[in-house]
Amino acid sequence: MTKKKNNKRQGITIERVAAEAGVSKTTVSFVLNNNSSISEKTREKVLKVISELGYQPNTNARNLSAKTNQTISLVLPELGHVFEDQYFARALSGIYDEIEAEDYRLMLKKASYEFALNKEYINLFLRKEIGGMLYLGSTLEDKYLKDFADGDFPFVLVNSTLEGIELPRVIADYRGAGAIAARHLIELGHRRIAHISGSWSTFSARERQFGYLKALADAGISFDESLIVEGHFDREETRRATKNLMSLSEPPTAIFTSNDVMAFGVLDALKEMSISVPKDVSLIGGDNIEASGLTVPALTSVEQPIYEIARECVRLLIDLIEGNDEPKVRIWPSKLIIRESTAVPHENKIEKRRNISTELSTRK
Amino acid sequence: MTKKKNNKRQGITIERVAAEAGVSKTTVSFVLNNNSSISEKTREKVLKVISELGYQPNTNARNLSAKTNQTISLVLPELGHVFEDQYFARALSGIYDEIEAEDYRLMLKKASYEFALNKEYINLFLRKEIGGMLYLGSTLEDKYLKDFADGDFPFVLVNSTLEGIELPRVIADYRGAGAIAARHLIELGHRRIAHISGSWSTFSARERQFGYLKALADAGISFDESLIVEGHFDREETRRATKNLMSLSEPPTAIFTSNDVMAFGVLDALKEMSISVPKDVSLIGGDNIEASGLTVPALTSVEQPIYEIARECVRLLIDLIEGNDEPKVRIWPSKLIIRESTAVPHENKIEKRRNISTELSTRK
DNA sequence: GCCATTTGCAAAACCGTTTTACTAAACTAG
DNA sequence: CTAGTTTAGTAAAACGGTTTTGCAAATGGC
Numbered sequence: 001m002t003k004k005k006n007n008k009r010q011g012i013t014i015e016r017v018a019a020e021a022g023v024s025k026t027t028v029s030f031v032l033n034n035n036s037s038i039s040e041k042t043r044e045k046v047l048k049v050i051s052e053l054g055y056q057p058n059t060n061a062r063n064l065s066a067k068t069n070q071t072i073s074l075v076l077p078e079l080g081h082v083f084e085d086q087y088f089a090r091a092l093s094g095i096y097d098e099i100e101a102e103d104y105r106l107m108l109k110k111a112s113y114e115f116a117l118n119k120e121y122i123n124l125f126l127r128k129e130i131g132g133m134l135y136l137g138s139t140l141e142d143k144y145l146k147d148f149a150d151g152d153f154p155f156v157l158v159n160s161t162l163e164g165i166e167l168p169r170v171i172a173d174y175r176g177a178g179a180i181a182a183r184h185l186i187e188l189g190h191r192r193i194a195h196i197s198g199s200w201s202t203f204s205a206r207e208r209q210f211g212y213l214k215a216l217a218d219a220g221i222s223f224d225e226s227l228i229v230e231g232h233f234d235r236e237e238t239r240r241a242t243k244n245l246m247s248l249s250e251p252p253t254a255i256f257t258s259n260d261v262m263a264f265g266v267l268d269a270l271k272e273m274s275i276s277v278p279k280d281v282s283l284i285g286g287d288n289i290e291a292s293g294l295t296v297p298a299l300t301s302v303e304q305p306i307y308e309i310a311r312e313c314v315r316l317l318i319d320l321i322e323g324n325d326e327p328k329v330r331i332w333p334s335k336l337i338i339r340e341s342t343a344v345p346h347e348n349k350i351e352k353r354r355n356i357s358t359e360l361s362t363r364k
Numbered sequence: 365m366t367k368k369k370n371n372k373r374q375g376i377t378i379e380r381v382a383a384e385a386g387v388s389k390t391t392v393s394f395v396l397n398n399n400s401s402i403s404e405k406t407r408e409k410v411l412k413v414i415s416e417l418g419y420q421p422n423t424n425a426r427n428l429s430a431k432t433n434q435t436i437s438l439v440l441p442e443l444g445h446v447f448e449d450q451y452f453a454r455a456l457s458g459i460y461d462e463i464e465a466e467d468y469r470l471m472l473k474k475a476s477y478e479f480a481l482n483k484e485y486i487n488l489f490l491r492k493e494i495g496g497m498l499y500l501g502s503t504l505e506d507k508y509l510k511d512f513a514d515g516d517f518p519f520v521l522v523n524s525t526l527e528g529i530e531l532p533r534v535i536a537d538y539r540g541a542g543a544i545a546a547r548h549l550i551e552l553g554h555r556r557i558a559h560i561s562g563s564w565s566t567f568s569a570r571e572r573q574f575g576y577l578k579a580l581a582d583a584g585i586s587f588d589e590s591l592i593v594e595g596h597f598d599r600e601e602t603r604r605a606t607k608n609l610m611s612l613s614e615p616p617t618a619i620f621t622s623n624d625v626m627a628f629g630v631l632d633a634l635k636e637m638s639i640s641v642p643k644d645v646s647l648i649g650g651d652n653i654e655a656s657g658l659t660v661p662a663l664t665s666v667e668q669p670i671y672e673i674a675r676e677c678v679r680l681l682i683d684l685i686e687g688n689d690e691p692k693v694r695i696w697p698s699k700l701i702i703r704e705s706t707a708v709p710h711e712n713k714i715e716k717r718r719n720i721s722t723e724l725s726t727r728k
Numbered sequence: 729g730c731c732a733t734t735t736g737c738a739a740a741a742c743c744g745t746t747t748t749a750c751t752a753a754a755c756t757a758g
Numbered sequence: 759c760t761a762g763t764t765t766a767g768t769a770a771a772a773c774g775g776t777t778t779t780g781c782a783a784a785t786g787g788c
Contacts, residue, residue, distance in 0.1 A: 011490060013744055024768050029746060037766055056490035060428040061744035064773050069424075071471075096474060105493070107435075108470045110460060126375060126420035128774095129469070377774055388738045393776055401736055425774035428743050492744095 012055045021049040032057060069131035072099055072317060073107045073124055075115075077137040086289060087306060091136055091158060094310025102318055104131075111137065116144045125153045132321045134158055134313060154320035158313045159306060161203050168320065168327035170313045172304035174204045176362030177334035178211025178256075181284045181302050184336055185254045186219045189344050190282060193221075194245050194252035196231040196238050196262055205258055208286070212256065227252055231262050238265030246273055246281075253281060253345040260285035260292045263299055263341075278343035288337050297340035304334055333362040376419045385413040396421060433495035436463055436681060437471045437488055439479075441501040450653060451670060455500055455522060458674025466682055468495075475501065480508045489517045496685045498522055498677060518684035522677045523670060525567050532684065532691040534677045536668035538568045540726030541698035542575025542620075545648045545666050548700055549618045550583045552708050554646060557585075558609050558616035560595040560602050560626060569622055572650070576620065591616055595626050602629030610637055610645075617645060617709040624649035624656045627663055627705075642707035652701050661704035668698055697726040 018025045023046060030038050031046040038046075049055075063069050074095060076088070099106045107130060115121065121144070124130045132154035135145070142162055148155040149165050157169035178195075185193050195212050198205035209228065216223050226248060231238035238257060242265065245252055257263045263285030270277055277283050277297055285292060288303035309332045319325035382389045387410060394402050395410040402410075413419075427433050438459060440452070463470045471494060479485065485508070488494045496518035499509070506526055512519040513529050521533035542559075549557050559576050562569035573592065580587050590612060595602035602621060606629065609616055621627045627649030634641055641647050641661055649656060652667035673696045683689035 011492070011744095015744075025745080026747085026768060026770095027766085030767085033746080037764095039766060042766080054490070056487050058428065058744050059491045059493045060424045060433075061773090062746075064422065064424040064428055064775085065744080065746040067746095067773075096472065100474070100476075106472045108460065108472055110464070112464075123420050126418070127423045128375070129423045375774095378776095379774075389775080390738060390777085391736085394737085397776080401734095403736065406736080422774050425743090426776075428745085429774075429776040431743075431776095 011058070012053050014055075014057065017046070017049050017053060017055050020053065021046045063128065067128075069128055070103065071105045071107050071130045072314070072321075073109050073121075073130045073133045075109045075111050075121065075133060075135045075137075077111050087287075088136070090306045091310040094307040095134060095136075095158070095314055098311040098314035102314065104314075104318065111135075116141065119144075119147070122147060122151065122153070125151075132156070132317045134317060135160075136310075154317055156313050156317040156320070159304075159309050168316060168329065170309050170316055170330040170332055172204075172306070172309060173331045173334045173362045174207035174304070175211040175214075176331075177286060177302040177304065178208035178213075179215040180211075180334060180336045180362050181256045181286075182212045182215035183219075184300075184338070184342065185256065185282060185284065186215065186221065188254075188282065188342060190254040191221055191345075192224065192227065192250065192252045193254045193256060194227040194229070196229050196241050196245075196255060196257045196266070198231065198233040198258035198262075200230055208258055231257065231265070233259060233262060235261050235265035235268070238262040239269045242266045242269035243273065246270070246275060254283070254342070255281060256284045257286060259287045260289045260299060260301055262286075263292070263301070264295070267295065278341050280346055282342040282345070284336075284342060293339065295341075300339045300342045301337050302334050303337050305332065308332065335361045375422070376417050378419075378421065381410070381413050381417060381419050384417065385410045427492065431492075433492055434467065435469045435471050435494045436678070436685075437473050437485075437494045437497045439473045439475050439485065439497060439499045439501075441475055451651075452500070454670045455674040458671040459498060459500075459522070459678055462675040462678035466678065468678075468682065475499075480505065483508075483511070486511060486515065486517070489515075496520070496681045498681060499524075500674075518681055520677050520681040520684070523668075523673050527567075532680060532693065534673050534680055534694045534696055536568075536670070536673060537695045537698045537726045538571035538668070539575040539578075540695075541650060541666040541668065542572035542577075543579040544575075544698060544700045544726050545620045545650075546576045546579035547583075548664075548702070548706065549620065549646060549648065550579065550585065552618075552646065552706060554618040554709050555585055556588065556591065556614065556616040557618045557620060558591040558593070560593050560605050560609075560619060560621045560630070562595065562597040562622035562626075564594055572622055595621065595629070597623060597626060599625050599629035599632070602626040603633045606630045606633035607637065610634070610639060618647070618706070619645060620648045621650060623651045624653045624663060624665055626650075627656070627665070628659070631659065642705050644710055646706040646709070648700075648706060657703065659705075664703045664706040665701050666698050667701050669696065672696065699725045 014025050014028050018028045021028065023042060027038060027042060028046055028050075031043050031050075074092075096106055109115065109121075109124075121133065124133070134156055136158040137160070142165060145162055145165055145167065149167055155167065157167050159169070159171050161169065161171055182193060193212075193216070195209060197209050200206060200209075213223060227245070229241045229245065231241050242255065245255070246269070255266050257266060263283055266283055267277065270281060275281055283299065285299045285301040286304070288301040292299040292301050312330060312332060316325070316328070316330060320327060378389050378392050382392045385392065387406060391402060391406060392410055392414075395407050395414075438456075460470055473479065473485075473488075485497065488497070498520055500522040501524070506529060509526060509529055509531065513531055519531065521531050523533070523535050525533065525535055546557060557576075557580070559573060561573050564570060564573075577587060591609070593605045593609065595605050606619065609619070610633070619630055621630060627647055630647055631641065634645060639645055647663065649663045649665040650668070652665040656663040656665050676694060676696060680689070680692070680694060684691060
């Protein structure tokens with residue numbers, strides 16, 4: 001386990017390059033780091049030798065000397081669980097792509113119990129193994145995250161919020177999402193707009209609901225409590241909720257759900273009840289997952305572009321690492337993707353449809 | 365982008381620990397690295413100071429000085445694609461868990477075109493950023509992988525084989541999988557055993573077929589060409605193939621597929637044809653995916669334990685990194701998970717069932 | 729009781745960079 | 759023409775560890 005054969009071949013060092021090019025180590029280092037005080041002639045000479053020798057600077061030495069670290073650790077909940085979910089796959093893609101583009105490296109860490117207990121998340125910084133950390137998910141206890149609010153390690157939350165702790169983060173504009181969906185329906189002429197929300201214990205569900213209520217209020221529509229129900233992000237539960245909604249003495253003419261899977265549940269119920277979308281009822285989903293463009297009718301959906309949000313998180317983090325920005329909260333606009341599941345309400349069909357562009361976005 | 369505020373707080377160094385404990389740097393280093401020539405008294409004194417100060421050795425300095433690196437890079441094809449696939453999720457879990465257990469770190473890399481073009485996979489070693497590399501998937505061109513066969517960088521293939529290149533790897537015993545499945549059916553009394561295989565262009569499909577043929581031959585059963593068909597790892601294609609098989613003048617009494625999804629295709633077809641499993645036809649799948657325990661009847665399947673294989677890959681790689689093993693190929697045994705979809709053939713039902721344990725494994 | 733060996737630790741060298749301090753030469757201003 | 763300022767580069771000192779070498783004290787054998 002620890003016995004080592006010493007078969008490591010000696011690498012090419014800056015010293016070797018310097019000798020070969022007939023300059024000092026300093027000069028080679030200056031060339032590598034684009035220091036301006038090097039003549040074009042010398043620079044070219046050095047670069048030529050570097051390329052001939054296939055020299056690559058030793059990252060450990062560089063980090064040690066320059067006190068930098070270009071590695072970012074991504075902390076995730078249970079891995080097995082994670083990767084079944086499109087949400088995480090998209091987030092990871094965004095994070096990776098931006099890290100790659102900025103010439104940083106990505107280190108993966110699982111937020112296990114031990115990870116938290118041993119304060120491993122802090123030790124990574126103390127050992128200078130990473131320059132910054134991203135957190136994606138919600139497994140670490142609040143009290144551990146508090147360490148980051150206190151300490152001044154570069155740390156960014158990916159699209160999540162923790163009550164009472166002010167941490168740098170980039171989050172989707174869920175409030176705007178609720179508002180933009182409601183506004184679109186109101187503009188079409190709907191007045192009885194139901195909202196089947198995710199679990200009210202979640203930040204995103206509450207925020208969406210807030211936006212929805214605000215849009216109604218702004219339009220002078222007093223809201224009907226019986227039109228707001230909890231669907232728990234579940235397709236089947238939403239199917240049942242929809243049946244109840246449509247059995248009201250005065251059923252809604254439009255439904256807005258927290259995500260697309262729930263919207264599929266609405267479609268299930270309406271199909272069973274032979275209610276047509278969008279002729280009889282308009283429908284808006286959320287998240288704009290891939291399948292949403294393929295349903296009949298294709299689903300209008302409020303997009304939370306997690307890939308872009310993830311990239312922005314990395315940019316914010318790198319700004320923090322490199323010390324040229326203050327910790328901050330960035331809110332990423334939601335976008336309404338208008339497809340076929342929304343239309344003017346039945347009773348208004350005679351009215352002229354207003355001009356509506358096919359993409360609307362919050363916080364423009 | 366490059367301008368930095370110098371707000372990095374000075375960390376605690378080995379020098380500080382040494383001073384505080386009243387010993388030399390050497391002694392502290394010896395304590396950290398379990399060098400035996402330190403008295404118990406001194407060791408305890410030093411450990412106490414380390415813990416009080418919360419000292420964590422600087423990994424960059426350590427790697428630079430000791431010429432080691434405890435980071436392993438996992439190279440993957442397209443990330444988005446990866447995380448929707450259970451196979452990759454399982455492999456990643458195994459890789460992560462073993463790396464964590466060995467106190468190494470996991471760096472993620474995407475096998476992009478640029479990654480190959482710039483020989484980035486080699487540069488990671490030259491820059492001393494990683495100690496070893498794992499490759500999971502099949503996107504890199506053979507010619508790039510050749511560099512690893514030539515160079516002596518610690519490199520291990522995770523459950524894959526490339527023709528003509530001898531690279532260290534751990535692979536599932538696909539040949540044994542084919543054999544163990546066929547043998548189980550033969551022992552039950554089957555003689556007409558069909559095999560619906562994956563694409564013949566793949567290593568795993570060919571190997572499984574080879575094992576199947578060998579088992580038949582060993583049992584003195586001459587095989588019928590018409591019972592061996594290609595199902596291309598596809599459920600629908602396998603459904604059609606099954607219908608053809610069952611329409612033969614002398615249909616098989618048992619079917620063995622390359623994986624479980626294909627076995628589901630067989631179930632689809634047999635259900636349509638009102639053929640009962642296992643009463644009329646016995647069925648064995650492959651890979652033992654989660655859903656296989658839930659079908660009716662529950663599916664007998666040959667398991668290729670990718671999680672375990674992945675862990676073994678990491679162990680092999682670390683052995684190579686630490687120089688106490690030779691590059692080698694390890695073959696991981698397949699295991700037959702016997703559930704409800706296999707039974708003695710209809711015409712033999714009067715015979716006594718032989719004793720069969722519920723788990724069989726190749727290469728015992 | 730004496731010499732040889734082992735034990736326990738420290739001093740110094742080294743790992744491969746960046747950074748700081750300095751200098752000679754070239755240029756500029758007056 | 760001279761003093762001051764750039765320019766282009768170098769030598770040496772960090773960075774924070776590990777490893778090698780050295781040495782005094784303790785131990786062991788006879």
